[in-house]
Amino acid sequence: xxxxADAVGQSLSTRPDIIGTEIxxxxxxxxxxxxxxxxxxxxxxxxxxxxxxxxxxxxxxSEEPVAAASFGQVYRGSTLDGRTVALxxxxxxxHHVVVRDIYIIRLGLGLLQKIAKRxxxxxxxxxxxxxxxxxELDYSIEAANASKFLDAHSSxxxxxxxxxxxxxxxxxxxxxxxxxGESPTDLLSLxxxxxxxxxxxxEAKRRLLDLVSKGVEASLVQLLETGLLHGDPHxxxxxxxxxxxxxxxxxxxxxQMEKKHRFAMLAAIVHIVNGDWAxxxxxxxxxxxxxxxxxxxxxxxxxxxxxxxxxxxDGIPDVKFSRVLGKILSVAxxxxxxxxxxxxxxxxxxxxxxxxxxxxxxxFKTFEAAYPYVVRKLLTENSAETRKILHLVVLNKQKEFxxxxxxxxxxxxxxxxxxxxxxxxxxxSSLDYLPKRSSGVFDTAHLxxxxxxxxxxxxxxxxxxxxxxxxxxxxxxSKEAIFVRQQLCRVIADVLYHWMTQTFGRGIMxxxxxxxxxxxxxxxxxxxxxxxxxxxxxxxxxxxxxxRRLKVxxxxxxxxxxxxxxxxxxxxxxxxxxxxxxxxxxCHRVLVSLSEAMxxxxxxxxxxxxxx
Numbered sequence: 300x301x302x303x304a305d306a307v308g309q310s311l312s313t314r315p316d317i318i319g320t321e322i323x324x325x326x327x328x329x330x331x332x333x334x335x336x337x338x339x340x341x342x343x344x345x346x347x348x349x350x351x352x353x354x355x356x357x358x359x360x361s362e363e364p365v366a367a368a369s370f371g372q373v374y375r376g377s378t379l380d381g382r383t384v385a386l387x388x389x390x391x392x393x394h395h396v397v398v399r400d401i402y403i404i405r406l407g408l409g410l411l412q413k414i415a416k417r418x419x420x421x422x423x424x425x426x427x428x429x430x431x432x433x434x435e436l437d438y439s440i441e442a443a444n445a446s447k448f449l450d451a452h453s454s455x456x457x458x459x460x461x462x463x464x465x466x467x468x469x470x471x472x473x474x475x476x477x478x479x480g481e482s483p484t485d486l487l488s489l490x491x492x493x494x495x496x497x498x499x500x501x502e503a504k505r506r507l508l509d510l511v512s513k514g515v516e517a518s519l520v521q522l523l524e525t526g527l528l529h530g531d532p533h534x535x536x537x538x539x540x541x542x543x544x545x546x547x548x549x550x551x552x553x554x555q556m557e558k559k560h561r562f563a564m565l566a567a568i569v570h571i572v573n574g575d576w577a578x579x580x581x582x583x584x585x586x587x588x589x590x591x592x593x594x595x596x597x598x599x600x601x602x603x604x605x606x607x608x609x610x611x612x613d614g615i616p617d618v619k620f621s622r623v624l625g626k627i628l629s630v631a632x633x634x635x636x637x638x639x640x641x642x643x644x645x646x647x648x649x650x651x652x653x654x655x656x657x658x659x660x661x662x663f664k665t666f667e668a669a670y671p672y673v674v675r676k677l678l679t680e681n682s683a684e685t686r687k688i689l690h691l692v693v694l695n696k697q698k699e700f701x702x703x704x705x706x707x708x709x710x711x712x713x714x715x716x717x718x719x720x721x722x723x724x725x726x727x728s729s730l731d732y733l734p735k736r737s738s739g740v741f742d743t744a745h746l747x748x749x750x751x752x753x754x755x756x757x758x759x760x761x762x763x764x765x766x767x768x769x770x771x772x773x774x775x776x777s778k779e780a781i782f783v784r785q786q787l788c789r790v791i792a793d794v795l796y797h798w799m800t801q802t803f804g805r806g807i808m809x810x811x812x813x814x815x816x817x818x819x820x821x822x823x824x825x826x827x828x829x830x831x832x833x834x835x836x837x838x839x840x841x842x843x844x845x846x847r848r849l850k851v852x853x854x855x856x857x858x859x860x861x862x863x864x865x866x867x868x869x870x871x872x873x874x875x876x877x878x879x880x881x882x883x884x885x886c887h888r889v890l891v892s893l894s895e896a897m898x899x900x901x902x903x904x905x906x907x908x909x910x911x
Contacts, residue, residue, distance in 0.1 A: 335367040341374070341388040348469035356467055360386060368535070370435055370551070375477060383477040384464065387438065394436055401425055435551030438473040444550035445475065451525040458517050459538075459546040478546045480538030483510060483655050490659050504659045510539040511656040515668045517545055518648045523565050523676060526556040528641060532648045534655060556641045560586055562684040564645070568673050569692055571623065572615060572666065573704065576602040578691065588636050601630045612667075620653050620665035674708050679755040686758065690765060699770035702780065748790060752846045763852050768859030769866065776869045784877060791881035792888070799889050 342353050342360070353360055357376045364372035371389040378384060405425040412422070435441065442463045449460040459478070467474035489495060489503035514537065521528045529536075530552025538546035556564075563585035570579040577599045583589040589598065605626040610617045624646055631638070649665055656663035677689045693705045750756045763771070774780055843849055860866050 335364045335372050336390060338362065338364075338374075340391060341372065344388050344391065345386070345472050348472045349467070357384075357386070366535070368549075376474075378464075378467075384467075384474050385461070385477050386467075387473040387475070389436070389438060389471040397436065437470050438468060438551075439470050441549075441551045442468045442473055442475075444553045448527060448529065448547070448550055448553060451527045452517075452520065455517075455520055455524075457513050457544050458520065459540055459544040460550075461546070461548070478538050478540070478548065480540040480546050481506065483507060483534040483537055483539070486510065486539060487655065487658055506539055507659045508656060508663070509543065510537065510545055511652050511659075511663070512668055513543075513545040514652045514655075515649065515665060516672055517547075518645065518652065519669055519672045522556070522645055523561055523673075526558065526561050528554040528556065528644050529648070530554055530644055533651060554641045554644050558684075560639070560641060562688070565673060565676065565685070566688045566691075568669070569677070569688060571606070572670055573692060574607070575692075576606065583636070586642065587639055588631070588642060590635065590637060593634060598630065598634060601633070602627070605630055615664070615667050615670055617664065618666070619657065621650050623666075624650060678708060678750075678758055681757045681761075686761065689758065689762065693762070694766055697770075698765060698767045700766055700774055702774040706783075748843060751849055752842050760848060760852060764855065768856030769863060771856055772860040772866055772870050776866070776873045784873065788877050788881045788884070791878060792884040795882060795885035796888050799885060800892065 341364075345353055349356065356379065358379055358381075360376040361374045365375050365385075366373040370393060371387050374386040374388070376384050376386045405422050408422050408425050442465060445460060445463045449462065452458045452460065461476035461478050463476075464474040486503050486507040490500050490507055492500070495503070514532070518532070529547055529550070531549055532547070536547060536549040538548065540546050563582045567579055567582040567586065570576070570582055577595070579602060580589060580595050580598045583598075584591070584593075584595075606623065630636075649669075653663065653665045656665075677685050677692075693701050693708065695701060747759070750759055775783065860870065
C-alpha cells in the first residue's frame with residue numbers, strides 16, 4: 300500500500316517533536332520527491348483527455364516534473380497567450396491501486412475490531428478514507444473545489460488560492476495558475492542550515508513563523524467563518540508568497556462543516572482555555588463527538604484529571620496543542636468517542652502547522668496564536684450562537700460579571716491588529732495603536748471606551764444590558780479593579796487636558812501617553828512641519844457622552860445598583876476621587892505643556908531654507 304503509506308508519512312514529517320528530527324528529515328522527502336513516471340506517458344494522458352496534442356494548448360511544458368505526489372505529478376508550462384501555469388497529470392492505473400489499498404485496510408480494521416472487541420465499526424474509517432481518495436481521482440472535482448475555495452475565502456486578503464483554467468482541465472488533467480512562493484519545507488531547511496548566514500537564517504525563520512501564524516488563522520477562518528476546510532494542508536500544499544500571503548494548493552479534498560459544528564468548535568476552544576471541562580463535554584456532544592447516553596460526569600472527571608495539570612500563562616494554556624490533543628484523544632479512545640471527518644481534518648491541520656513552527660521556534664504555542672482570533676469573533680460577531688458562548692463564559696448563573704474573564708478577553712483580543720481596526724476611530728491616522736502603557740499594563744478601560752460606541756461594540760453593549768448592573772458597579776469599586784480605575788483616571792485626564800488646550804491654549808504641545816501631539820493654530824496656515832504631525836491618535840471620548848444607547852445602558856446599570864445604598868455611596872465616592880485625581884493630572888500636564896511651549900527655542904529662531 301505505497302500510496303497510503305506516503306500519505307501517513309507526509310503527516311508525520313511535520314512533527315519532529317513527536318518522531319524526532321532525523322526521522323522527520325527522512326520523511327520530508329515524501330512531499331516533493333516521490334519518484335515520477337515518464338513524461339511521454341504524462342503527455343499521452345493529457346492528449347487523451349483533451350483530444351489534441353499538447354502543443355496546441357501550450358507553448359512550453361517543462362521536461363521534468365517540478366513536483367511528484369502520490370496521485371500525480373506537476374509540470375510547469377506556458378499557455379499560448381503567455382500565462383504561466385501548473386499542469387497536473389494523474390498517475391496511470393491509479394483507480395485500481397486505490398480501490399485495492401482501501402479494501403485491504405477495510406479487512407484489517409474489521410479484524411482489529413473483532414480482536415479488540417470494539418463496539419464501533421472501525422471499517423467506517425476506511426470507508427470515509429476511500430470516499431475522499433476516490434473523489435481525489437477526478438480532477439474535475441478538484442477544479443470545482445478550487446473555485447469554491449477561492450470564492451469562499453476571497454474576502455480574506457492573506458489567503459491565496461490559484462485560479463483554475465476549466466478549458467484546460469479534465470478528469471485526469473488539471474491546469475491552474477502557477478503560484479510563486481516558498482514551501483514550509485524550504486523555509487525550515489533554510490532557517491536551520493549551516494550553509495547560510497545568521498541573518499539569512501533569521502529572516503527565513505521569520506517568514507516561516509509568519510506562514511505558520513497565518514496558517515493557524517487560515518485554519519480558524521475555515522473552521523469558524525466559512526466552514527469550508529482544506530482537506531490536505533501538509534507542507535507540500537502550502538506556499539509563503541512574497542506579498543505575505545499564505546497560498547494553498549491541491550484541492551482534491553474539501554470538507555464542508557455544518558453551522559452547529561462550527562459554533563460547537565468555537566465553544567470548545569474557549570472552554571479549554573477557561574478550564575471549564577463540564578462545558579467542554581457539552582460542546583463535544585454538540586460536535587457529534589461524544590455519543591448520546593454517555594455519562595457526562597465521568598467524562599468531565601476524566602478530562603479534568605487529564606487536562607487539569609496544564610499550566611496557564613496570561614490566562615492562556617502554556618502548552619503545545621499536540622499535548623492537549625493527545626490528552627483529549629486518550630480520553631476519546633477510552634470512551635469510544637466518534638471522530639467526524641471535519642474533526643480529524645482540523646486536528647491534523649493545526650497539529651501539522653504547530654509541528655512546523657516548533658521546528659523553527661520551540662516556544663511556539665498554537666493556543667497563544669489562535670485564541671486572539673476566537674476572542675475577536677466572540678466580541679464582534681452579533682449572532683445568537685456567539686452571544687450564548689460569550690454570556691456563558693463571562694457571566695455566572697446570576698448574570699453577574701466574571702470581571703477577570705472579560706478583562707482577559709479584551710486583553711487577548713487587542714493583541715490582534717484586526718481587532719484594533721474594528722474599533723479604530725475614522726479620524727485616526729494609525730490603525731496599529733495598541734492601548735498598552737509603557738509599563739506593560741494593558742489599558743482595558745481605553746479599549747472598552749473605544750469599543751462601546753463603535754459599530755462592532757453591539758455585542759458588548761448587549762452584554763451590559765443583559766448583565767446584573769449592580770455586579771458591575773460592585774466590581775468597579777472593588778480592590779481588584781484598582782488598575783481599571785487608574786486607567787479611567789488617565790482617560791478622564793486626557794479628556795480634560797485636551798478640552799483645556801483647545802479652549803485656552805493654541806499652538807501648545809499636547810502630551811499624550813508620553814508622545815507629543817501639536818495642536819495647530821491659525822498662524823500655521825494649515826502647514827505642518829515633520830515634527831508637528833499627529834503621531835498618536837487622539838480618540839474623541841465625547842462621543843461616549845453623546846451616544847444615546849450608552850446613556851440607556853449606564854442608566855440601567857445605576858438603577859440596578861440604587862437598590863443598595865451602601866454600594867451607591869461607595870460608587871459616588873470612588874467617582875469623586877477619580878475626577879479630582881484626573882483634574883489634578885490634567886492641570887499639571889497643561890502647566891508642563893505651557894512651559895515647554897514658552898521655553899521652546901524654535902519659537903524664537905528664524906526659518907532658514909537650505910538648498911543642496
